[in-house]
Every structure is written in C-alpha cells, then in structure tokens.
Amino acid sequence: MNRRAMPRSPLIPAPRILTLVAPAALALAACQPAPVEEPPLAGAAIGGDFTLVDQTGQARQWSDFRGRYAVVYFGYTYCPDVCPTDVQRTAQGLRAFAKEHPKDAAKVQQIFISVDPARDTPQVVGEFASAFGKDIVGLTGTPEQVAAAAKAFKVYFSKGKDEGAGAYLVDHSTVTYLFGPAGEPLATLPTDQGADAVAAELAKWVR
Template identity: 80%
Template sequence: MLSRAAAATLLASLAACSGQPAPTEEAPLAGATIGGDFTLVDQNGQTRRWADFRGKYAVVYFGYTYCPDICPTDVQRTAQGLRTFAAEHPDEAAKVQQIFVSVDPERDTPKVVGEFVSAFGKDIVGLTGTPEQIDAAAKAFKVFHGKGKVEDNGAYLVDHSNVTYLFGPDGAPIATLPTDQGAAAVAQELAKWVR
C-alpha cells in the first residue's frame, strides 16, 4: 500500500507524463455532502437533472434574476473568469459548464432565466422549476433561500446564500470559486482544479 507522500509523488509523475500539472493539495470540499439529484427546467423548457452534467466540471450558482446587485455580479465574474481560463486553457475550459439555478420560481420562468443568463454568456445553463423542485435542489446543494417582505407594489427580494461551487465530472464537490475577488481569481482557481 502506498503512503500518502508516495501516492502524491506518483500522481505528480503521471500528470507530468500527460502534460497536465496535478493538484498538489486535497480539494477543499473533498468528501463534503454538497450536491445531489434534482429535476428542474432549463431556459429552453427542457427537463434537466443533475446527472445530465456528468462528464463535465460544473460551476453552480443559486440566485435570482431580479437580484439588484450580488447575483449579476457573481454570475458575471464567473463568466469572465471562465473566459479568461479558456483563453489560457481552451481544452480544459471546454470541460466546464456554468449553471445558474433560480431561487425565485414565482418570477423566474424559463424565458426570464434564459434572458438573464444570455446577458453573461451564450453557453450558461439557466434552471428553474416549481417551488418544491427549487427547495429540493437548494437543500441538496446546502443553499439557504427565503422570500423577503413583499412591498405594496408586489416587489420583494430573496435572501439566499451566494456561493459558487465547482464540481468534478463525477458530480463530487471540489471547491468554491472566489467570485468576491474578481474574474482573475476565478480563473486562477479553475486552473488549479480543472484537468
């Protein structure tokens, strides 16, 4: 049986043979119970399940299209980070799928979600569903969300976690992406884990 150090050395040498550097540390979310099956609808009205994204790295963010500031900023920085990563590592970037999941099914129809994600990139998958479907997905991904006070004009905010997760091709969580630090930091984190 290989020691941990010997296993790390073997992985590094195998990666060197393939031309890809290997991560030198364990993924921060390795072993975490984040993620899980869901049934939602994409911006084209197609039913999508978590299993549909197997074989690709998935960058997942839960938010809502009427969000005044945080959601559009996080989604934009993620999309910009992916573009920066793609410019330097096009083959690896082709293995990454950005996914936006709405926590506001009352207003975020597939059409509305589609318009939102298309403002940041043509390849982003936008997902929505019934309140029950959204609740189940949010629970699986350890995302808090709750509708705020409804104003007289019907407007409201949605409180929610703003975490951008990176999952591996097997659906296992790898790390969170530092959207709060900007697109360059997102690209750097992707380069660390995507192979």
Template identity: 55%
Template sequence: MNRQTMLRNLTPLFAVLLALSACTEPAPAEPPLAGAAIGGDFTLTGEDGDPVSWSDFEGQYRTVYFGYTYCPDVCPVDTQRAMAGLKIFEKGHPALGAKIQPLFISVDPARDTPAMLKEFTANFHPRLLGLTGAKAQIDTVTKAFAATYSIGEEQPGGGYLVGHTNITYLFGPEGEPLAILPTDEGPEAVAAELEKWVH
C-alpha cells in the first residue's frame, strides 16, 4: 500500500476521532478538598444564646471561619473579603447565594459573648452567624475542622491576642469539605471560587 492510499484510508478515521473529541466535554474537576477529613457535627451557642448545631444546616452550603471579635486586623479583613465575595455571588445568583450559610466560630470564648458576636457579624453580612461555646467545645470543633488557635499572654494595659488559623472553608450540602475560599486574593476571587462549586 503506497503512502497516498494509506492517508486516504486514515482520513475517515481522523474525521471520526475529531467528531468524538468535539462532542466530549471535559469531566468536571473534583473539589480540592474532596475526601478530606475536615468537619463533623457539633453544637455551639449562637448569637441569640440558643444552641446551634452543624446538622441544622443540612442541605445548605456553609462557609466556616475561625476567628475572634477582638482581632485587630486579620479576622476583620478575611471576614470582609469573604462576605463581600458572597455578596457578589448572591447578586449574580440570588437563588444559589441563598443556599449558603456563612459561619464565624469564635476561638476566644472567654470574651466573645453571643452579644459581642452579633455586633461583630452585623458589620459584614446579614446572614453571617457567630458561634461560641465553652473552651472544651471550641477545642473539639477546631480539631475536627483542622484549625488551631493559641491564647497569647496578657498585654501591658490588659487584653491579649489569639493566634489562629485564618482559613475560610467551603462545605457542601451534606457537610462535605469542598474548597478553601481565596480571601487573600480579594472578594472577586472568592465569588469565582463559589461559582465553581455551588450549584
């Protein structure tokens, strides 16, 4: 078989392969935290003093951030960017945005009363819910959610700082970990990440 005949015979095969590749859509990417051992049920105290459990939000997406209201810089910046990103996403996708419950879990239970948390969260998003509890409860929850915190020494003039993980997690409707929201890149990046995984 000469070269020309061989090429003629292969042409229909190439055409079929080309048509198949055009029809095949790329498989959806798996969420970056898929399968990670992060999360789990808990019950803490909400802003109104009532018990709030992780299972209360079954069927909803959830964002989770561990911080504290006396935080001088990191917590307000991270929370502002995450909630501004959520607002951008809500504006473009109101129905999907309504399926996301943002949570702020305090790592400073000695000072963060429900009233303090309510005042803090009101600055960022009308649905952002602050949670607190006894230190033993917070220790259990931070461990389950792969977060850490450490209470600093008393400062001159009173008060103390709390070192903590500053990650904003996104969880799916069944409480499964999906992704970390890129708050360091700003609200638009947060909205783009929500766009990828909230359906």
C-alpha cells in the first residue's frame, strides 16, 4: 500500500472543533421531548361513585361524567359569600378558557354539589347554578347521599347553629377540583386568585 497516496485529514484547531460541535449538540437537545409535568393530584384518592339528583330531578352518578373533564365544587346555595364567589370565578374562568381554547373548553363540565340538602332542593340548586352559567350541573340528594359523596371527594362540612326560622350557616371545604375524563383527580383551581388564574390552570391540564 502506498501510504503517500492516502489522503491526510487536516488538523482542526480545538476552538474550531467546539464551534462545529456546539450547534450540533444544541440541535440534538432541541429534538428531545420536554418533560411532561405531572398533575399535582395525580394518584390521589379523591372522587368516587355517588348517586345524587340534578336540577331536573334526574338521578345522576359520577360515572355519567366519564369522557369529560369535570370541575367539582361542594357548597350550598344559602352561602353568603365564598360559594357564589368561587362558583362565579370558576364559570368566568371557563369562559375565558373557551375564548382561547373553544374545543378543549367544550370537554369541561362544571358541577356544583350541595352540602345543605335540607334546603337545597333540585329546584333551588338549579336556580343557583343557572345564575352563573346555563350549562352548570347542580346536584343534591338525601343527607345520606350527600354525606357519602362528600366523603368520597374528601370534603368536610358541618351544619352550624340554628339561628331561628331555619336560618343557619354550613361550614365546609372550599376546594374546586379538576378531574380528568377517566374520573382521575388532576388539580385544584385557584379561584382565590380570580378567573384568569382559573383559565390558566385549565390550560395546563385540559387537552
């Protein structure tokens, strides 16, 4: 073999090598998929079967909402402050989310569940829910049914002292849950931060 006939590789200075390698490394890194953020409530034992009644008098179960994202809030219609505020901000957040992501927003169902079945009849729950959005599902039931649903969703509630003439407050959890299409808990919605924050949180998880 004639070694003199073999082509010789030119020596490339070290700075030149780095110049060539760096863009290639960056291009390779750009091709790697970004890590997927796990929902904060992933794997939590929140949610479960219930049988309640909606504003039309129809029996509803948790399984009825499979295939859709569900936003669930437990409260009561006679609540003087936090319940209407949270439900309103959730509804406003959903509408803001719908402006940017109409197809995704169509997959979301807002649900209000009463923890005051003694006063919150289907008609009363329906009037309350419709005041914030025509598509909100309002649910109530017997005291036993409501208690079972609250237990499944890790929600606390307790009837306060009767002030006379049937007037009383109900102490309760004020968390707004977001569930996935299979009924899995995903996250809580920051209603305390306003409608825009709710819309932003929905955009992170609803696909």
